[in-house]
Amino acid sequence: MLSKKxxxxxxxxxxxxxxxxxxxxxxxxxxxxxxxxxxxVSLTVKKGEIIGVVGESGCGKxxxxxxxxxxxxxxxxxxxxxxxxxAGLSPFQSxxxxxxxxxxxxxxxxSLDPRWKIGRSLDEPLKIHTSLPREERHTRVREILEAVxxxxxxxxxxxxxxxxxxxxxxxLARILTLHPSLVILDEPTSGLDVSVQATxxxxxxxxxxxxxxxxxFISHDLSVVRMMCDRLAVMYLGRIVEFGPTEEVFNSPxxxxxxxxxxxxxxxxGKRVTEHFWLEGEPPDPSRLPSGCxxxxxxxxxxxxxxxxxxxxxNNVGYRWDxxxxxxxxxx
Amino acid sequence: xMAEELLSxxxxxxxxxxxxxxxxxxDGVNFSIKPGEIVGLVGESGCGKxxxxxxxxxxxxxxxxxxxxxxxxxxxxxxxxxxxxDIARNIRGRLITFVPQDPxxxxxxxxxxxxxxxxxxxxxxxxxxxxxxxxxxxxxxxDKHYQKVLxxxxxVQLPDVEGILRKYPHxxxxxxRQRLMxxxxxxxxPRLIIxxxxxxxxxxxxxxxILKLLRQLARERNVAVLFTTHDLGAAYEICDRVTVMYxxxxxxxxxxDAFFGKPxxxxxxxxxxxLPSKSGKLEGIPGQIPALINPPSGCRFHPRCxxxxxxxxxxxxxxxxxxxxHMIRCYYPRTYD
Numbered sequence: 321m322l323s324k325k326x327x328x329x330x331x332x333x334x335x336x337x338x339x340x341x342x343x344x345x346x347x348x349x350x351x352x353x354x355x356x357x358x359x360x361v362s363l364t365v366k367k368g369e370i371i372g373v374v375g376e377s378g379c380g381k382x383x384x385x386x387x388x389x390x391x392x393x394x395x396x397x398x399x400x401x402x403x404x405x406x407a408g409l410s411p412f413q414s415x416x417x418x419x420x421x422x423x424x425x426x427x428x429x430x431s432l433d434p435r436w437k438i439g440r441s442l443d444e445p446l447k448i449h450t451s452l453p454r455e456e457r458h459t460r461v462r463e464i465l466e467a468v469x470x471x472x473x474x475x476x477x478x479x480x481x482x483x484x485x486x487x488x489x490x491x492l493a494r495i496l497t498l499h500p501s502l503v504i505l506d507e508p509t510s511g512l513d514v515s516v517q518a519t520x521x522x523x524x525x526x527x528x529x530x531x532x533x534x535x536x537f538i539s540h541d542l543s544v545v546r547m548m549c550d551r552l553a554v555m556y557l558g559r560i561v562e563f564g565p566t567e568e569v570f571n572s573p574x575x576x577x578x579x580x581x582x583x584x585x586x587x588x589x590g591k592r593v594t595e596h597f598w599l600e601g602e603p604p605d606p607s608r609l610p611s612g613c614x615x616x617x618x619x620x621x622x623x624x625x626x627x628x629x630x631x632x633x634x635n636n637v638g639y640r641w642d643x644x645x646x647x648x649x650x651x652x
Numbered sequence: 653x654m655a656e657e658l659l660s661x662x663x664x665x666x667x668x669x670x671x672x673x674x675x676x677x678x679d680g681v682n683f684s685i686k687p688g689e690i691v692g693l694v695g696e697s698g699c700g701k702x703x704x705x706x707x708x709x710x711x712x713x714x715x716x717x718x719x720x721x722x723x724x725x726x727x728x729x730x731x732x733x734x735x736x737x738d739i740a741r742n743i744r745g746r747l748i749t750f751v752p753q754d755p756x757x758x759x760x761x762x763x764x765x766x767x768x769x770x771x772x773x774x775x776x777x778x779x780x781x782x783x784x785x786x787x788x789x790x791x792x793x794x795d796k797h798y799q800k801v802l803x804x805x806x807x808v809q810l811p812d813v814e815g816i817l818r819k820y821p822h823x824x825x826x827x828x829r830q831r832l833m834x835x836x837x838x839x840x841x842p843r844l845i846i847x848x849x850x851x852x853x854x855x856x857x858x859x860x861x862i863l864k865l866l867r868q869l870a871r872e873r874n875v876a877v878l879f880t881t882h883d884l885g886a887a888y889e890i891c892d893r894v895t896v897m898y899x900x901x902x903x904x905x906x907x908x909d910a911f912f913g914k915p916x917x918x919x920x921x922x923x924x925x926x927l928p929s930k931s932g933k934l935e936g937i938p939g940q941i942p943a944l945i946n947p948p949s950g951c952r953f954h955p956r957c958x959x960x961x962x963x964x965x966x967x968x969x970x971x972x973x974x975x976x977x978h979m980i981r982c983y984y985p986r987t988y989d
């Protein structure tokens with residue numbers, strides 16, 4: 321659906337109606353329902369772009385990243401990466417793919433082995449995925465280490481001996497040793513101070529140029545996403561509610577959820593959010609979603625039409641899609 | 653000037669003894685809050701915001717932390733010279749209350765929210781009112797407390813207040829838990845609320861709701877708030893005045909408009925420059941936050957500062973007031989025409 325208006329760009333990843341439902345079981349381990357972590361998500365990523373996936377906690381953005389990566393098996397739908405169907409591959413088959421498709425975990429501090437020196441952690445992916453001799457592996461590790469601006473002496477350190485920002489760099493170096501083409505960055509700056517965050521974001525942009533990467537940038541920090549991403553997908557409770565070029569989405573959000581999300585970001589020097597913020601309530605329990613549009617319980621525009629059916633993602637203006645009955649009639 | 657301050661901290665030095673030596677976590681901090689004022693204390697992790705908040709409450713870890721110098725004057729009394737049981741009875745949890753960073757781990761998971769709030773209510777009123785058998789409050793009093801709690805929960809805009817009191821902490825969402833925390837902080841009619849990163853664990857739409865609520869309640873009840881955060885945007889939202897700390901030293905303090913509009917200290921300027929902006933320019937701060945064991949001499953920011961000169965390393969700059977409500981500690985402040 322979203323792949324139609326591509327303007328001759330080469331698509332690197334195409335997701336079609338992807339769903340990942342987790343079973344909910346009762347005390348006797350009987351299945352009593354489904355938690356629809358992602359529900360019918362379609363998305364196309366162009367080669368060389370940074371695509372942002374934003375939403376609040378529990379909206380399924382991390383599940384989306386992990387399902388693309390093959391960490392979760394999709395319930396239904398297809399994932400096409402570089403022309404190959406990759407959904408539901410066996411671990412052996414997906415190993416060959418992982419060289420090209422990589423995922424960085426939210427917290428590199430806990431995803432690095434605490435008992436391994438950095439050097440060993442960086443060497444491991446090369447050992448698994450390539451048949452390079454030891455000397456060449458070492459040169460490759462040193463090259464990457466230089467690319468992420470870490471001194472060579474760090475190879476001899478343990479993860480706890482370096483700072484949070486440096487752990488991110490190691491996490492990044494670790495996946496770049498394999499020269500991937502698509503990197504899924506899951507909350508790459510959460511827990512970092514702003515001054516460190518700025519240097520890490522700069523590094524992402526440098527590395528993207530240097531290694532010709534495409535990023536899927538999963539984040540809840542909208543101001544970071546605005547600065548980094550070319551296109552933006554806004555998720556709410558497992559579905560994409562709005563999709564389009566970042567600047568356009570920020571300048572004129574069409575879905576009421578996007579509107580409230582964007583108006584909640586503090587703008588230094590601007591009007592204070594606390595004086596005019598209108599969104600009330602909290603997201604409903606994801607295991608007991610309301611019928612129809614899942615945002616309707618908090619939406620000021622909600623009426624009968626919202627209850628009846630789940631609004632699909634529709635291409636309304638230019639390169640923009642949104643899933644709201646009212647915005648499609650230009651009522652919002 | 654002094655008389656109107658609700659809280660005034662002068663030249664506070666706090667050090668922690670660690671395995672590797674003594675860390676000077678607060679190095680001569682001056683700080684003040686007027687009654688009813690919302691003051692933001694911002695800085696990066698490890699700059700001493702939480703230590704400052706904890707010294708005011710007197711809840712620093714006893715076996716490692718030591719207040720070596722300085723004074724904390726609250727309501728014309730030096731807290732540091734008071735007896736521990738006086739602080740416990742009159743100040744901590746009564747005149748000064750606390751909203752924690754993490755609403756997820758701050759409730760006891762095995763009791764209902766109602767039990768926990770009613771316990772607190774009983775404790776707070778234990779001085780004034782008599783109790784029946786086994787210290788149990790009389791039925792009439794319990795009813796009075798219950799009504800008061802219900803009213804309070806309505807003021808923090810919780811839906812279905814009676815239902816929430818019967819729930820366990822895991823059954824309510826993060827935003828609701830933070831509202832409950834704010835309600836509990838307001839229970840004893842405090843003069844000062846210390847809110848330690850109250851919105852860090854929350855989503856941005858919930859953050860906006862909580863900030864709005866906190867600001868509104870503080871204004872209505874004329875309660876001063878010390879709001880520590882690393883999120884400059886959140887500080888901009890609710891504060892009247894902002895103080896920045898760097899590695900245990902306060903470097904600049906100004907009204908919100910002056911702080912964000914005309915920052916004078918080089919660190920403040922770099923910090924604001926590190927925020928993601930629409931223009932896509934990124935200016936991180938070169939170098940790293942120093943270790944607090946053997947920190948840089950003089951102004952602790954000088955090794956990373958673009959304006960630094962030799963005297964910055966020799967002695968810490970004195971307090972300097974470019975205007976009546978703008979304080980900085982820098983030899984080479986930025987100037988505006």
